[in-house]
Structures are given as structure tokens and as C-alpha cells.
Amino acid sequence: MHKPGNHTSLFQLPGVKPLVGVFLSVVAAVSIWFLPLHGLAPEGKKALAITLFTVIWWVFKIVPPAYSTLLMLMGYILLGVATPQEVFAIWTTPLMWLIIGSFLMATAVTKSGLAERVATFFIIRFAGSYLGLIILTYVLGFVLSFLIPHPFPRALLMMSLMRAVIQKSGVNATDAASLGFSVFVATTATSTILLTGDSTLNIATIGFSGLSVGWLDWAKYMAVPGILASVLMMLLYMAIFPQTDPVEIDRTSLILEQDKHGKMTRKEIITLIWVSMALVLWMTDSLHGIDPAWIALLVAVGLSLPKVGGVLDENDLMSGINWPILLFVVGAMAIGTVGRTTGLAQWLAGNLLPAKTPQNPYIFAALVGGVTMVIHMVLGSALACMSIMAPPMVHYAVSAGWSPLFPSLLVYTAVAIHYIFPFQHVTILLGQGDTGGYGSRQVLKYGVPLTLVTLIVLIPIEVTWWMVMGLF
Template sequence: MGKYKREIGFVLGLILLLIIWFMPTPAGLKVEGQRCLALSLMAVCWWAFGVAQSGFVALILLLGFVLGKVAPPEKVFSLWTSPLIYLVIGGYLIAAAVQTSGLGRRIALNFILRFANSYTNVIISAYFIGVLLSLLIPHPFPRAFLLMSVMAFVIKEAKLPPKDAASIGLAVFAGSAANSMVLLTGDSILNVAAVGFSGQTLSWLGWLLYMGIPGILATIVMCITHLLVFKPSTTFELEKDKIKEQLRAMGPMNINEKRTLFWIIVAICLWATDSLHHIHPGWVAMGIAGILSLPRLGDVLKPADWGQVNMGVLFFLTSALAIGTVGGYSGMNQWIASVILPAHPPTNPFVFGLLVVVVTIAIHMILGSALAVMGIVAPALVGYAVTAGWNPLVPALLVYTCVGIHWILPFHLMNILVGVGEAGGGYGDAEVVRLGLPLTVGVIIIAMFEIVWWQIVGLM
């Protein structure tokens, strides 16, 4: 099957499309909702089988929504009139500035120099330095690859065997998923999508209030699980003089590092006070990215750095959110909720939370793509929860938690998938499964804690 995986997925997706498109319309579902379901399942199938680059599949789905008269273009492409998409674009550009200026590497090297005294400390550093870096780089992938470049040096100098090297690499990429939960700008794609699916507005500090503590807990739970599952196979010895040499070679902070740091501090201050000045974090991110490209004020970002903005990811995000938006417009979301969920939402918050977790994880295990699962499940659960009087953010953030930190196989989580192999974190499927299985219990614990925490802070 592996040899013809793309071809099989392509045909299977078309079969799903044709069967659902032309079958008799189910009771309670409009024709537009039926077409939305057909196109959505085709796209999800193509994403899962890697039929084409995710951005190309996204374009086909968006085009299908418009040409199939499922929804008007302004509904299908509504994300591009929202500041959320510009938080993603600004996040990519700020990440490019942190990397090209050398600021991110300097911070990572200094952190490792002070805390990498043992195998345990290296694993802990891999998980928690991402929280610090998320203040500077609003996207987990560049954070993970930047940190991995430093960890690769540590692995080499400590002469660690492949088994321990793979464990450290997995800690870097798995940690990027957990610590992305802490800040709204920790993952400028998945976090933005979670807020978008709720249909609510949430400030930078609001996200920190609701998700900061659960994000720290998720990082701790994942880190402890990692240390229990992966024991060191040899003594860890690191000559820190080599790290000091690298820092000396970098010299004092250059002008680009200082400018980048200054404007990121400005961005953080504006993000933290958005409830006062009402400037959306997306506009702040784009404004800071623009300033970083201006002479004298910034001059850090160059024209070539626009290439860091991944258009495929932008269209993928657009299509994933469109599944939710168009699904609500066409009636698909309400129909899905009526089919897979009990007739009446549980009134007990913990029972409701457990229902969301079980449904989300089950669908995530089948479909794989976090955004695609959020696009189908979150809108359906939001509408379902509102009938019971729950805040729409509750189901949206629970779904986000499940798809954001849970996996069994690499394709279940992009943060894990991008690090597979020697070009990434040096780990393979076996290590991923070994950590992912026990973390399933951890995800349930974190979700139940979120219910308690949200009751304390007034979200529920």
C-alpha cells in the first residue's frame, strides 16, 4: 500500500465525494450541507493520505465550496477579512527576524549553558525553553528547529548514543506542542483557529488567563511522562567550554539582535494590553513585522524573508476554518452533532468535558489532521454546547487541547511529524508511539483540570 498510498487516497477521496454528493439527502440535512460534508470528507481523506501538498488540497476544497454553490465566497474566504490570518503572517515574519538576527540562538545557548547539567535537565530544558521562546517566535516549528540546532550540538559534544539522542529530539518537538498552549501567540495557527471556531473574541491576556496554567500543566505532564518512558542509557557528560566558545564567537549582541528584541518587547506589551487599546494581536504582529523591515528602525527583515511565509499553511488554515464556517452556514455542523452526540448535552461539566474528549480523540485518531478535526468537530460541539448554556469557548478549547497535544502516530500531530528522521529530531515511529500511548491518559487529566480551572476563573 505504501507505494501507491497517494493514488489509493486520491481514488478513495473521490469515491467518498461521489457517494455522499449523489446519495439521497439524509433527513434533517440540507442539500448544501450534504455537499459540504462530501467535499470536506474528500479533503480530509486527501490530507490523511498525502495525496498532494496540503495547501493544494485546501485550494481544491475552497474552490469546491464556491463552485458547488455550498456557500458564497465571502463565507468561504472569510478568514482573509479577519485579523486572525495576519497574526499568522506576522508570526512567520517575526520568527524570521529572531532567527536571522541570531537572537534566538543566543537565548537558547545561554539557557543550555546554565541548565544542561544532566540528561534529565536537558529533557526538562527541551520542554520548558519553548515557553520562553514562544514570547519571541509565534510559531512552534521555527522554535523547535532553532532549539534542535542547539540540542544537536549538545548531543554531539556529550557523545550520546542514538537512543538518547532520539529521546532529546522527541522532547524538543513534543515540547513545542505543549508549550504552545501557554500564549495566544504560542502557535499562531492552531491557537488562532481555536478562537475562530468558537466564534468569540479573546484577548492575549484572556487566552493567558484561560490556557496559561493548563498549558504549563500540559508541559509538566508531558515532560514527566517522557522522563518515565525514556531512561538514559549512558552517563551524560557535557563540556560547557564548547558552548561558551560558540557564545564568544557570536560576540556581544549586534544591532539587529537589539532591534529585534526591542520591537518584540513592544509587541508583547501591546499584546498584553489589547483589552485597553483594542488593537487586535494580528495587527500588532503585522505592524511589528513592518517596522522590522524599515531602515534605521528595524532593517532586520529583508525582501527574501517574505519567503518564510508559508502560503500552503495559510490556505490550509483558510480551508480548515472554512469547513467550520461553511458547515455552520449549510447546516452540516448541526446535523453532525445530532448524529454523533446525545440528544441533550450533559449538564455536569465533567461529563460534558469527557464527552468532548472521547469524541475528539476518536475522530482525531481516524482523520489525523488537527486543523481538519477542529474544523469538523469544534463547530458541531460549539453549537451543541450553546444549547446547554455553556460558553462557546469551552468546547472549542477542549477540542483544541485534545488535537494539540495528543497523538499515537506521527501524522496525528504536525509538531511531531516535522521532526521525524535524521533531518529533524532523529526519532522514528517507535519513539513517537512509545510516548504517545501513555500521554492519552495525560490528555484526559489535563482536560478535566481545564474544567476545574475554568470554573475558578469564571469561564464556566
């Protein structure tokens, strides 16, 4: 019998949400297929129907995203929208191999114990107060981005160490949730500073621009905006989540914990040498001309060699690479390629954006950033939003004489640091619940004012900095 006050949403019933998603995806695809979309070629109409169908499957999580992506790729090929060479073009570019190399390097740094040693070193020096721990999440997030080129293992490592500090200091539940949430918020911010800060989103951004952007080139355009974004996000965080109870942190026990690690092991030293070599070569790519992807792969191989390596083994090729994310990147890049070859990107730009491209870069940034943020709130997935928004925005910008990197970085920023609910950023979603100790309430409380911070970063900060750097 139904009890008063025990209301169950239709979407909460088992199996209902996926069925609704399947129904909406079919209706949307069929409608697009038969609608008279003037100016859009038949191949473009097919591409739009298949893409919209897949996006709905992503949003409703009908199956794991990697399988939805595979279905989309097969749809492009089997329905004659694009050739296999076009659909899987990213496998022939350095971008995909940079992602793979970065995953393997991250595995080595974590597996060897080097990352935990570095993190513990910084924790002892910053873990003196509640605010010190908040600052630590940003400092450590940035430092570890040199060693671990992916946000997931960085955030999980930092959280494991933060959890130990929380338990030893007797922090109350409210402050514990705030400290856990800070780890994942800081990871989203600091991931924007370096090209290898996020080996999926950052590298996908370069792919959408169609330009060759090196490690130092990314730092030239994004390091200052990324650092300022991190500072603004940290100050906002401190204002929204103030300390509620005194925190007594036992630094002596932390030092004793560090002493247990002893001297650096052979694997840690070897890993540090190989990763340092990669950083030096990435920073000097303009001198030697070797693409960062090939450097990452060579370092990964070096870490597996006998005598001078021995950190990575054949099992790491499967367990160390996040294959679902890799397939998702393939799908995102395929949407961009298909959008360009079928004329879909041009059609979307012509129908969704003003006919005349703003010549003022600040107005252009407000338009691109604002539209992207709105679409991101609907789609949820950052990479899915980028794959939909970047191609038409790039076409829109290039037609007015802007560099294609300009809209690509704007779209990237709008999805990389902005969210209101956990599902709108995979790193924030990763920490929700038992992992980070926070829930949707904390994310919403921070996400709403974060919208204003994101606009400040997008418009006055990034545009002004890029003008100084000569991007225009």
C-alpha cells in the same frame, strides 16, 4: 523472483496509495451525494460530500494539503454551496493577519540571531546532565514562545543547538534519540501556554469559537493548564525514556561557543526592542483596544524600516511566511463557516452526539475530548480534525447554554498535545528521521500513555481551572 520473507504491502507499491485514496474519496462523496440524509438541506449534503472528499485526500496525501484545500474551496464555490465572501471570510478578519504578522516576527527573531543567543544562554545553565537537558527543552520552549510565535522555527532552532550538545558530549544513539524527541514533544506542550505559542492552531481555535479573545484572555484560560500539561508530559517522558549511559557534557566548550557570539549586534537589539513592544501591547490590549493582529503587523513593518529596523526585507514576505500552512488555515476556517451556513454543523451535532447535552462540565469535557481524540486518530491532521469537530461541538455546547469557547478549547487541547503516531501531529512529524533522530517506535511508546495524560488535562485540570476563572 520473490524471495521468502520479503513481503511488500500493497500500499507500499509506488502509486498504489494515492490511487486507493482517490477511489475512496470518489466513492465517499458520491455516496453522501445520493444518500437520503434526513434533516440535512441539499447545500449541507453537498458541503459534507466535498469536505469528506477533501479529508480523504489529506489523509492519503494524494497531493500536498494546500492543493487539496484549494480544490475544496473551489468545490464550495462552483457547486453553489457558499459564496466567495463566505469561503474566504477569514481574510477579512484579524486572525489571518495575526498569523502572517507572527510568521514575519518569527523570521526576524531567527534571522537577527537573537533566538540563538537566548537559546545558548539557557543551554549553558541547564546542560549539566541528561535530565537537565530534558528540562531545558520545556523551559526553552516556553521562553522562546515569547520571541518566536510559531512552533516550527522554535523546534528547529532548539534541535540545532541540542544536536551540537549531543555531538560534543558523546551521547549514545539511544539517549541522543530521546533528547531529540524531547525537543519536539516539549514544543507541542509549551505551545499551548500563550496565544502566540502556535500562531496557527491557537488562533484557529479562537476563530472556531467566534469570540474576540485577547492575548491576556488566552493566558487567563490556558496558561495554568498549559504549564501543568507541560509538567505532566515532562514527568511522563522522564519515566518512559530514562538515561541509559552516563553523559559527560563539556560546559566549557559551550561557554566558548557563546563567547564567539560576542556582544549583541545592532539587529539583535532592534529586534528585541520591537518584539518587547509587541509583547507589552499584547498584554495591555484591554487598555488600548488594538487587536493583537494589527500590533503584529505594525511590528513587522517596523522591523523593515530603515535606521530603526532593517531586519526584514521584501524577500522575507515570501520565504518567511509558510504559505501552505496559511492556505490550510483558510480551508479549515471555510469548513467551519460553510458548516454553519448550510446547517451541516447542526446536523452533525444532532446525529453524532447525545440528544441531551450533559449539564455537568466534567461529563461534557469527557464527551467532547474523547470523541475528538478518536476522530483525530483517524484524520491525523490536528487542524483538519479541529475544522471537522469544532463547529458541531460549538453548536452543541451553545444550544445548552455553554460558552462557545468551552468546546473550542477542549477540541484544541485534544489535538494539540495528543498523538500516537508521528503523522498525527505535524510538529512531531517535523522532527522524525534525521531532523530529530527518532522514529515511529519512540513516538508510539510515548503516545499510548500520553492518552491518559491528555484526559487528565482535559477533564479535571482544565474544567476545574475554567470554573475558577468563570468561563461557565
